[in-house]
Amino acid sequence: MNDFVIETKHLTKVYGEQEVVSKVNLHIKKGQIYGLLGRNGAGKTTIMKIILGLTPITSGEVTVFGKNIKGREKQIYPRIGAIIETPGFYPNLTGTENLEIFAKLRGTASPHAVENALKIVGLHYKDKKLFGKYSLGMKQRLGIANAILHDPEVLILDEPTNGLDPIGIAEMRDFIKHLSVECGKTILISSHILSEISLLADDIGIINNGVLLEESSMSQLEKKNRKYILLQVSDTPKALLILERQFNLKDYSVQDSHSLRIYDTNLNMGEINKALVMQNVTVTSSGICNDTLEDYFKKITGGEGIA
Ligand SMILES: Nc1ncnc2c1ncn2[C@@H]1O[C@H](COP(=O)(O)OP(=O)(O)OP(=O)(O)O)[C@@H](O)[C@H]1O
Ligand SMILES: [Mg+2]
Numbered sequence: 001m002n003d004f005v006i007e008t009k010h011l012t013k014v015y016g017e018q019e020v021v022s023k024v025n026l027h028i029k030k031g032q033i034y035g036l037l038g039r040n041g042a043g044k045t046t047i048m049k050i051i052l053g054l055t056p057i058t059s060g061e062v063t064v065f066g067k068n069i070k071g072r073e074k075q076i077y078p079r080i081g082a083i084i085e086t087p088g089f090y091p092n093l094t095g096t097e098n099l100e101i102f103a104k105l106r107g108t109a110s111p112h113a114v115e116n117a118l119k120i121v122g123l124h125y126k127d128k129k130l131f132g133k134y135s136l137g138m139k140q141r142l143g144i145a146n147a148i149l150h151d152p153e154v155l156i157l158d159e160p161t162n163g164l165d166p167i168g169i170a171e172m173r174d175f176i177k178h179l180s181v182e183c184g185k186t187i188l189i190s191s192h193i194l195s196e197i198s199l200l201a202d203d204i205g206i207i208n209n210g211v212l213l214e215e216s217s218m219s220q221l222e223k224k225n226r227k228y229i230l231l232q233v234s235d236t237p238k239a240l241l242i243l244e245r246q247f248n249l250k251d252y253s254v255q256d257s258h259s260l261r262i263y264d265t266n267l268n269m270g271e272i273n274k275a276l277v278m279q280n281v282t283v284t285s286s287g288i289c290n291d292t293l294e295d296y297f298k299k300i301t302g303g304e305g306i307a
Contacts, residue, residue, distance in 0.1 A: 005030045005154055005186040006051060010060035013046050013210075021046050022210040023060065028188055028203070033180050035201030035218075036190040039301060043210040044190035045084065048158050051188075052082055064154070081147035082156040086139065091132030095123055095142045098131055099149060108150045117145040120183075121175055137168040144172075148179065155179065157189045161196060173200050194297055198222075208301045225296050228261040229269065230289045234282040236260055246275050258284075 006028040013021035021043045028034040036044050049055040051062050053073055062069050064076050089098045099114040110116070115125045121141040134142065140160055147155060160176070161169045177200065179185045191197050197204060204221060206214045214221075233239040236257050243249040243262070251263040265288055273283050 003030050004028060004063070005065060006034075006188060007063045008047070008051070008060065009063070011047065011050060011057065011062065012059045013043070013050060013055070014058045020210045021050070024207070024210070024212045025215075026205055026212065027215065028186060030186055031180065031184050032202040033176065033187045033189060033200055035197035035204045036188065036207060037192070037194060037197045037204060037297075038190070038207035039192055042192075042207045044192075044207060045158050046210075047207075048082070048084055048156050048188070048190065052080065052084065052156060053077065054084065078150065079152050080154045080156060081150065081152035082158075083143045083147050083160060084156070084158045087143055087146050089131045089139075089142060089146075092130055094126075094128060094130055095134070095138070095145075096126050098142065099146060102146050103149050106150055110151070113149050113151070114145075117149045120148060120178065121145045122171065136163050137165070137171075140164060140168075140172065144175070148185075153184075153186060155185050155187045155189075157187065159190055159192070161191065161193075169196065176200060194294060198293055206297065206300065213300050221293065221296075225291050225293050226263060227265050227288060227290045228263050229265055229267065229286060230259060230261055231272075231286045232259045232284040233276060234258065234284070238279070239276055239281045242275055242279055242281065243272065247272065261289075 004027050006026065008024055008026045011021055011024040012019065024047060026047070036047065038044050046055065050057055051064070053069065065079070069076055096114060096118065099117065103113050118125045121144050123138065123141050123145060131142070144157070144160060147157070157176070161172050164172060173196070176187060176189065180187050189200065198218060201218050203215070203217050205212055231239070236254055236259070240252070240254070240260065247267060249262065249264065253261045255261060269286055273286065276283050
């Protein structure tokens with residue numbers, strides 16, 4: 001068995017004539033936060049619904065805890081908590097009363113389950129405020145509290161920060177991180193907001209029109225998009241020789257015979273230009289570039305961007 005808590009293999013979903021999820025292979029590792037990033041209509045909710053058995057698979061398969069979910073729903077689903085659509089809370093009951101009903105329905109064993117879940121999401125136990133009077137942020141928190149009531153190992157959260165203000169988003173991020181780092185949960189979270197995913201996720205899957213365009217660790221992706229000096233020269237091999245010898249350059253990549261990227265942006269460009277020119281390498285241009293993650297997403301999703 002590998003370390004993946006959730007894995008999808010060639011997951012495909014067709015609605016009518018439209019293939020809304022196309023051969024998607026996701027790999028969600030134990031104890032990690034996996035961010036599924038995609039624009040509206042990309043297929044995020046559909047993938048989550050399939051994993052949770054809320055809509056049937058057209059083809060492909062989903063394995064959870066190393067086993068195909070098909071036929072094992074009763075063993076697997078109690079180990080997962082989710083918010084996909086807002087749960088049907090009663091507006092005329094308090095948050096605590098609502099959760100107590102859900103805890104009973106689910107046969108949650110721990111007597112402190114409701115109190116603990118509310119504490120994690122920062123809502124007061126036994127608070128008298130009725131759910132109908134909750135702000136959006138409080139509603140979202142209660143939704144998450146409901147998802148973690150039975151202390152599941154895995155959480156699937158579909159755009160949990162939707163509609164929250166920046167402070168609400170930051171708070172939500174903190175307790176999702178807490179659930180991962182302190183409580184060891186494996187978390188699959190979706191969003192169409194890049195900055196949100198990049199601050200939260202360990203791994204990221206980028207989906208567009210039902211196709212998984214890229215899957216990588218967040219740190220790898222950031223490395224790929226870090227700052228660099230773009231140097232255009234008459235002769236790349238010769239320039240590199242000089243830079244390695246004189247400036248001890250190690251961190252670079254060659255783009256083509258006339259351009260290279262230097263990732264050590266602290267180097268003195270004046271000195272570099274001088275050394276190259278003195279040794280008959282013409283420098284046609286040099287400058288600091290910063291391909292932000294944002295630019296990258298725009299590029300690979302072929303549009304105006306996600307965030
Ligand atoms: N029940 C359904 N019947 C037909 N088409 C559907 C159904 N549910 C979703 N779709 C279509 O599948 C595609 C993917 O939808 P999905 O809800 O998974 O996207 P999403 O990435 O979650 O988008 P959003 O960011 O807006 O929530 C869309 O084109 C949508 O119209
Ligand atoms: Mg959605």
